[in-house]
Amino acid sequence: MRQKVIEASGNRQVPWSATSVVGTFVFRDLSEAKRKAEEEAARIEKELKDLEAKKQAAVGLEAQRQQEREAEAVRQRLRLQQLEQERLAAEEARRAELSKLKESLGRRTEEETRLAELRKRVERERIEVARATRAGMTLSQARAALAAVEAKIAEIRKPLEAEKAQALARLEGDYKALREAAARQLQRGEFETTAAFEARKGKAEQERQAVERKYEGERVALAARYDGVAKEQTRTLEAERDELSRGSYLADGLQVAFGQYDADKGKWRVVVNGEDYEMAIAPEAAQALSTRRSEARLEARSAVGAEGALMDPVLVDPAGGGRFALKPRVREAGETKVNPRDGLTYVWIPPGSFTMGFSAGDSGCDSDEKPAHRVTLSKGYWMGQTEVTQAAWTKVLGGNPSRFKGADLPVESVDWNQAQKYCKETGGRLPTEAEWEYAARAGSRGASYGELNDIAWYDSNSDSKTHAVKGKQPNGWGLYDMLGNVWEWVQDWHGSYSNSETTDPTGPSSGSMKGRRGGSWVIDSGYLRVSGRSNDPPGNRFDGIGFRCVREAIP
Known part of the structure; x- marks a missing residue:
């Protein structure tokens, strides 16, 4: 059968293949496939040749590229060498410049040293000249020079202080938001539990303190910078001021x-x-x-x-x-001096301490005299030996408002403002309530500094009128009529006492009633006590009220 097939095909072998399940065979011509195979082979051979050519071309290109890379490497080495040469040249130039600079600095240092020495010499000579000038100064000239130097210092410091204040204000503004944020962190939120708030509160407080520490540090440093500039700019003037202050000068006009x-x-x-x-x-x-x-x-x-x-x-x-x-000279209590402004005699009251208010064993004490408390007066003062007389009032202010007339009688029917005006005109003021009681006691501790009939004019012995000052015995420091004759205005607004110790008290800062002390010619003896207090509106005046003045110094 194979033979028949081959012969039928003209001696061309045709593969057979099953085309159906029943074994039917179909034969086909393979010449076309062969041709295609040959063409494919030829194509492949050509592709191989092309690839070989490309390979050869690629090898040449790679070699060329390698040559270029090698050339570029050579060029880079050359550039690096040139850069190194330039660096070395620049280093050499820099060294030469440094050498010149060192030489110049050396000369400049020598010049600055010579200049500093010259400045010191000039300063020494200036000081010597100033000292020589001061040696011939009088006290008034030295004080004028000192005032001029202090004015210059103030003139320099004033704008610097203004700048410092502005800088500190800016710093305060810069930290305002931080402070407010830190403060808000210490506030409990509306929807925050107690546990959550407590958990973060400690950290928030630390953050707030950190902000405050940082602010304080910057504030101190900023202020120190401005103070340092001011000190530097006024150094010479301050030295001159110190020299002037330390010097001793001929006191002229004394x-x-x-x-x-x-x-x-x-x-x-x-x-x-x-x-x-x-x-x-x-x-x-x-x-x-x-x-x-x-x-x-x-x-x-x-x-x-x-x-x-x-x-x-x-x-x-x-x-x-x-x-x-x-x-x-340490003055003794009771020393006297005449005030040239009104011609009245004043008595020196030394500084000291005493118990003000209620006196032990005083059954007539009122509630406003309590509690008794310790008071210290740190400075001595001069107090009128007597109540201001009508003669002195007329000399200083003119006129005479008194009901009872007489040159040596105490002036009365004057209100607080009129009394204060008189004291200012004569170089003084009204005494504080503490100063008045301290002077009235003169070291005594009882309700009175003597037998009333011997020291005071009051309703039982006054014959319903005022009497000439110095008509009764003085107290231990030589003050007359501290009790009786006329009430005496004091400086203070009327107020309650406290139980605490005080120094130089001046009473309440405001009020409606001014204090008066000492009693008068129309008052019952029960009210004539050194601790007794009374008060009136400052505009009140009547024939039972007068005053005396105090001064810190009398020329």
């Missing part, structure tokens, strides 16, 4: 009077413009100085003490070569 010499104590009283001083001097030196008092001169520092007092005054004996320091 009246110096020698008082009595106490040989036992070796002290000589000297009065300068009405102020008492004393100097320690041996009897032999005092005797020698007494023969040439007119030649002695007074020196003092240019700085001005409290109330214009001299600072470190020194009495100089040119002939004997002695220098004697003057110390303020």
